[in-house]
Structure formats: structure tokens, C-alpha cells
Amino acid sequence: MAVAPLGPQGLIERVLAGEPLALARAMSWVEELDEHADALLAALFPRLGNAWRVGVAGPPGAGKSTLCCQLARSWRGRGLRVGVVAVDPSSPLSGGALLGDRIRFRDLATDPGVFIRSLASRGSLGGLSLAAGRVADVLDAAGFDVVLLETVGMGQVGEDVRDEADTTVVMLVPESGDGVQAMKAGLLELADVLVVNKMDRPGGADLLRQLALAGARAGRPAAGESQGAAPAWEVPLLGTSATSGEGLGPLSDALENHRQWLRRTHGGRAEDDVFWRRRFLRLAETMLVRNFRRRLAADAALAGTLEAVRRGERALGPLLAEILERHGGGPVAPSS
Numbered sequence: 223m224a225v226a227p228l229g230p231q232g233l234i235e236r237v238l239a240g241e242p243l244a245l246a247r248a249m250s251w252v253e254e255l256d257e258h259a260d261a262l263l264a265a266l267f268p269r270l271g272n273a274w275r276v277g278v279a280g281p282p283g284a285g286k287s288t289l290c291c292q293l294a295r296s297w298r299g300r301g302l303r304v305g306v307v308a309v310d311p312s313s314p315l316s317g318g319a320l321l322g323d324r325i326r327f328r329d330l331a332t333d334p335g336v337f338i339r340s341l342a343s344r345g346s347l348g349g350l351s352l353a354a355g356r357v358a359d360v361l362d363a364a365g366f367d368v369v370l371l372e373t374v375g376m377g378q379v380g381e382d383v384r385d386e387a388d389t390t391v392v393m394l395v396p397e398s399g400d401g402v403q404a405m406k407a408g409l410l411e412l413a414d415v416l417v418v419n420k421m422d423r424p425g426g427a428d429l430l431r432q433l434a435l436a437g438a439r440a441g442r443p444a445a446g447e448s449q450g451a452a453p454a455w456e457v458p459l460l461g462t463s464a465t466s467g468e469g470l471g472p473l474s475d476a477l478e479n480h481r482q483w484l485r486r487t488h489g490g491r492a493e494d495d496v497f498w499r500r501r502f503l504r505l506a507e508t509m510l511v512r513n514f515r516r517r518l519a520a521d522a523a524l525a526g527t528l529e530a531v532r533r534g535e536r537a538l539g540p541l542l543a544e545i546l547e548r549h550g551g552g553p554v555a556p557s558s
């Protein structure tokens with residue numbers, strides 16, 4: 223059967239109805255920010271703010287996908303619609319990790335109340351985690367109740383995903399080295415809930431103890447914003463075994479507690495000015511950069527000008543000012 227080309231208008235209705243094929247296409251558009259993405263994101267924007275975004279960060283092999291499956295199953299059991307966005311810069315699209323996830327998520331993959339999307343390492347404008355945020359937006363607007371964001375929580379990727387999530391689980395395992403190491407990497411600072419997974423393996427209990435001793439439970443202000451007199455969130459430290467499901471009940475409770483705490487301190491997402499402002503600015507910045515790049519790419523004179531700068535015949539400052547003036551703002555003509 224031939225599939226008619228679908229413009230943004232036709233797609234929006236189907237995305238909002240949660241149709242899987244429409245969701246997949248919409249996600250490709252927003253991930254790559256092609257020219258259809260602008261109209262789509264504009265239509266979706268007012269519908270954001272209802273999904274609970276739960277980040278799951280931790281080193282490769284920690285059990286993040288396994289945990290996401292378990293959480294997705296338990297939320298499905300309560301009738302919630304669940305999206306999973308897996309961000310793995312270390313695994314190319316055809317990589318084994320993704321294949322493994324597909325197999326693990328197999329029972330969920332046929333469930334219309336679940337949508338799973340993997341973002342691979344190929345370049346996404348504004349970085350992989352911003353692309354993940356936009357993909358989460360599609361699920362949010364389509365009425366998914368929870369969106370899980372799975373990521374290796376290292377460095378910038380981890381921090382960006384922390385910004386995209388309402389509640390972040392940081393997962394450590396005995397194999398990932400000692401907790402002090404993780405603390406140095408800044409991973410623990412991302413945690414709203416701290417989990418030691420693979421408690422069935424040697425070293426699990428030790429790591430848990432070590433983290434407790436190291437003061438991993440230190441509270442921090444909500445989402446880095448000043449909250450006035452609002453009580454600080456105490457980061458709970460929990461042990462799990464994602465494969466057997468041990469410890470998942472307390473983890474679910476801890477996540478729910480954090481969600482309730484967010485509601486008390488921030489109000490619902492729909493009323494949270496910080497959320498709207500942040501999402502708006504991120505989109506605006508990303509699109510500005512995209513448009514600027516497109517215009518630069520179409521500027522035939524640029525190579526010659528750069529060459530003149532390289533030879534010292536032109537000063538860089540005035541050239542930059544000129545290029546920003548010429549290409550900096552306004553819409554860009556759709557590429558043919």
C-alpha cells in the first residue's frame with residue numbers, strides 16, 4: 223500500500239491521537255529538526271507539560287534498560303501510558319545494545335500504551351539530549367503519562383538529560399567502580415533518587431554502605447532553582463536487582479514521592495513558568511542555530527572570505543559582525 227506523503231497538518235492530528243506511525247515520523251522530524259519540525263513543534267507546544275519525565279542515568283551495562291522495562295510494566299499495570307526514549311551515544315544505530323533493548327522490550331513493543339524510541343549517536347542539532355527532550359515533547363503532547371529517558375549519565379549528556387527530566391534516577395553498580403569515583407564524575411549530583419543495582423552481585427551491599435557513609439543523601443534545592451522556604455528533597459538511596467525485580471517497589475514509591483514533592487514545590491508542570499520558559503528558550507536557540515547554519519551553508523562567498531581572514535587580509539571581528547548581520551535572524555527559505 224502506498225503511503226501518501228504527510229505534511230505537518232495531517233500529521234498533527236494523528237500524533238495527538240497517539241498513532242504509532244505518526245509518532246515515529248514526528249519524532250524523526252523533531253530529532254533532525256527538518257523544515258516540517260517547526261510547524262509540528264508549534265502545534266505541540268501548548269500541549270506540553272502533562273507527562274512526568276523520568277530520567278534513568280548510569281554507566282553502560284548498569285541495568286538501565288532492564289529497569290526501564292520493569293518500571294514501564296508496573297506503570298502499564300496501573301493503566302498509565304509510557305514512553306521510553308533511550309539515548310546512547312556509545313551505541314551506533316545498528317549496535318548490539320539497541321538490539322538487546324529491542325529484545326528486552328519485546329512484550330512492551332506490541333502494547334499500544336507503550337512507545338519506545340532509541341536515539342543513536344548520529345549528530346542531532348543541539349546535541350543528543352536536546353533531541354531526546356524534543357522527542358519526549360512529542361510523547362508528552364500525544365498524552366503519554368510517563369516518559370522514561372534512559373541515558374549514560376556521564377558528563378554533559380548526563381547534565382543535559384537531568385535538565386530534561388523531572389525526576390532523575392542515578393544508577394550505580396558494583397562493577398562500575400567505587401562510589402567515590404562516581405561522585406567525582408558528578409553523577410551523584412544529578413540524582414533525585416540514587417540506586418545501587420545488581421544487589422545480587424558481590425559488592426552491592428558494600429557500595430550501598432559506602433555511598434551512605436559518603437553522605438550521598440545530602441539534600442539539594444529543587445531543580446537548581448531557588449525555592450524560598452520549600453523543604454529540600456532528601457535523595458533516597460536504594461538497592462535494587464532489576465532482573466529479579468527486587469527493590470522495585472520501594473523505588474517506585476521513591477519516584478512517586480519525588481513527583482509529589484515536585485507538585486508541592488513547583489505546582490503541576492502546566493503551571494510551572496520555569497518549565498515553559500526553559501522549553502521555549504531551548505527551542506528558540508536550537509532553531510536559531512539551525513537557520514544560521516543553513517544560511518551559512520548557502521553562502522557561496524563565505525569560503526573566499528574565510529581564506530582572506532586566514533591570509534591576514536581581513537580582520538575576523540568585522541567579518542563576524544558582517545556575517546551575523548547577514549545571516550543571523552529571520553526565517554530561512556525551505557531547502558528545495
Ligand SMILES: Nc1nc2c(ncn2[C@@H]2O[C@H](COP(=O)(O)OP(=O)(O)O)[C@@H](O)[C@H]2O)c(=O)[nH]1
Pocket residue numbers: 280281282283284285286287288289322419420421422423462463464465466
Ligand atoms: N545480575 C544482575 N544482572 C542485571 C541486573 N540488572 C541488569 N542486569 C543485566 O545486566 C546487563 C546489562 O543490562 P542493561 O539493562 O542492558 O544495562 P544498560 O546498559 O544500563 O541499559 C544485562 O545482561 C542485564 O540482564 C541485576 O540487577 N542483576
Ligand SMILES: [Mg+2]
Pocket residue numbers: 286287288319323372
Ligand atoms: Mg540500555
